[in-house]
Amino acid sequence: DAGVIQSPRHEVTEMGQEVTLRCKPISGHDYLFWYRQTMMRGLELLIYFNNNVPIDDSGMPEDRFSAKMPNASFSTLKIQPSEPRDSAVYFCASSFSTGDNSPLHFGNGTRLTVT
Amino acid sequence: GDSVTQMEGPVTLSEEAFLTINCTYTATGYPSLFWYVQYPGEGLQLLLKATKADDKGSNKGFEATYRKETTSFHLEKGSVQVSDSAVYFCALSGAGSYQLTFGKGTKLSVIP
Secondary structure, eight states: OOOOEEEOSEEEEOTTOOEEEEEEOOTTOOEEEEEEEETTTEEEEEEEEETTEEEEOTTOOSTTEEEEEEETTEEEEEESSOOGGGOEEEEEEEEOOOSSOOOOEEOOOEEEEEO | OOEEEEOOSOEEEETTOOEEEOEEEEOSSOOEEEEEEEOTTSOEEEEEEEOSTTOEEEETTEEEEOBTTTTBOOEEESSOOGGGOEEEEEEEEOTTOOOOEEOOOEEEEEEO
């Protein structure tokens, strides 16, 4: 089991550019979560999917952020246009829907720097 | 809404010292409680969990007991090692929910 795979590990871009972050969940997991981590705000849930369908996107900061899950093995988080305040580590996580509060499995994150 | 409050860090301890990281929560009903650990450059990993009152979660020498009367889930370890240096997150999920609410994390540094 390769775990949750995120790419790229690091992304440096200029303000105004489009940024796309990618995630491959663990095979068989039917929940996928996108989190953002900053020193000031800690870990924030942005959006989560169940069976590829977005369930709750109330954490998405604004319309510049969008997320998709076209199939069970791939999800993207896109920021367009990017701003310096979007600089953070973005984590993808996945889990089973066991009804027993199955633990989240996190990827190693994408560190985004917007200059 | 649900919330988790954990002690501010950073915490610096000598090897073999006793560790306590305090965590309290606010939630309706009977949430499940978790401790996650984040090593440098990595994502979070589940350390231990407890799903009902008075349950004790344990793993790798760490323990935490679900105390409903004090709404707490304090993390303890009797003798820390340098390899325990990491950021520790307390978290909860509400009954029937798959969403986790995290505390802000406590950075632990263990020095030889």
